[in-house]
Amino acid sequence: MVGPGELGEEEKERWRALRAASEAPRNPFMEPEFTEAVGLVRPQARVAVVYEGPEPVGFLPHERGPLGQGRAIGLGVSDAQGAILRPGLDLDTGRLLKACSVSSFAFDNLEAEQRLFVRYAAEEHATYVVDVEKGYETYESVLRAQSPKFLKTTLAKERKLGRQAGEPRFVFDERDPAALRILMEWKSAQYRRTGRQDRFAREWITRLVGRLARTRAPECGGTLSVLYAGERPVAAHFGLRSASVLACWFPAYDPEFAKFSPGLVLHLRMAEAAAAEGIGMLDLGRGAAEYKDALKTGELPVYEGAVTRPGAGAALHWLSREPARRAHGFVRGRPRLAALAARTLKGAARLRRT
Template identity: 55%
Template sequence: MNISVYRPGELTSADRSAWTAFQSKAHLHGAPDLANPFLSPEFTLAVGRCRRGVRIAVARENGEPVAFFPFQTTAAGVGRAIGLGVSDCQGLVHRPGFTWDAQELLRACGLAVWEFDHLLGGQTPFEAGASGVFPSPVIDIDQGYETYLEQLRARSPKFTRTTLAKARKLGRDHGELRHVHDERDPGALRTLMHWKSAQYRRTGRSDRFAQDWITRLAHQLFHSRSESFAGLLSVLYAGDRPIAAHFGLRSERVLACWFPAYDPAFSKYSPGLVLHLRMAEAAAAEGIAHLDLGRGQKEYKDSLKTRELTVSEGWVARRHPVALGHRARRAPVRALRNAVLARPELFEPADKMLKRMGKIRSSGQVTAKPTKT
């Protein structure tokens, strides 16, 4: 096996086609989760336009590509998963039956360590370095939306009845509901970002859209469109007014949920839940197999999910001083955060404190509303 490392612009169209083909056919070979759009060449190339140090390792046998491993690297040899911090699925995309040695791969890439926080399940050579495993809920719609809705009614009858009733009341109170599954108006994306930034501040979280590279990445992906990949903006309107929106990524079989938000003036109607049901219905009609809601404990995810995937976080490392230093810095922070998230008696007070801080921060700021184009 030969491993070569490329910059994003050096990847040939033939290699990109092979990468996409591995994803498109993954479900036929018992690895449907490889089809996640965060693992696509389009996502890697978009990150490469917004961040430095993006590289792609291509493993070949008899001159033909058999695996693609995207990563980000520093001059010191610290490697990270592509889009670490915003990517919800990470790993190596490969042909059926391919196996690899993590140490050999790191050496070929010039990495002392490779860090991940959403490693796809089934990546055995990397999983040895996992420090934690977490559920990632999904909504299965491969049998059609009506089948999913029937399952939802059977499992959570009160939740389903209440959510559908709120949708009807929302339409009566504020105008007929209209769902645009693939909204192409850039102004709607700016509105979503405005809502999401305000939500981050209210809840005391770090505002991702305050980071220029994330905002640029979202705009890059919004304009990325092909048969196998697209940035997908879905908007729920009441009359002509947008009240909830979601921006995610779509491959041929997976819709990866990413940035959902809504106008808090309509919170009593649970517009985010209504939007997710409309998204599931539209995605099922397009042949999507499942919506990946992403890692993270949220009540709405527990209500909507049909099952859970698993993702892991951690790092794989060579015996190298850089790897030892990186782990010494990162391990305590991750351990503390996960301990808080896993224990309600710690998480609930911490969450309340963050929200109080968010209210103070929000009350002291005046945020400009998005403008229409």
């Protein structure tokens, strides 16, 4: 058991080799650089290293919470979770959790290929993906077939933005720290406007994003994309990318330019730039949204749940998480109730501002 910063270079290279051998997409959230970054802002972060003889054959990045409750590394912000294991390796989950000194291991974006933990999942969710493996032109032809009105309207709004606000300019990998600060301000305002918890009000998340913005590893690099109208930023996104996957994470736009749908324009330009870089997939993350339905070419399953060991810690995990999870699932499964909940959150946000 080690802290993320205590992993040696040989161990990290072995981690990367195991990920390369995995059947799962090469999601940057599953790379050692993401775990290292979390370890710098979350002191309870740990990595269990499984050896077979002198060779590491598995890694489980996790966080150790109060009373022995464990959870996936970066739970709440990480969009891909699980263990990094040699293909075919069979482990006893109870012994693994005991070695980690945790009574449970909670996850909410577990990869479908995580055979060790999938059987403990309580819910399956869809994560929405955009396939640009064959290039942007092929993707655009797919959009013309499945979402013709969306594509036509978005491209028309991009032209209108140019006429009324300034020539659109897109930067796929913006290095200006001021642009990242603007994005976080927009996102915080969006969270408050919609009645949701402001992630950037939590210092560790702000620090994590700042560190990842400076990370430039081949399979885990922070990527800030910005759409400008003239010299003014109108939409931005911060995510992580590997050589084959762009993990979409924090998109936002300036509400003053909402009539131009700059966020949608931004995503089209991100898809175009990603394809040009040789990236084959954009992962839009779980959670239903109209823009995801319009942009997606497919879906991948991810899982939510927990592995528990018998004892008081497991009971505490159930009491602290399961009732809320079931309530959320009940609402998500009923569209009219979900719409009412969203309107209620927005109304509550307006009341807080008055």
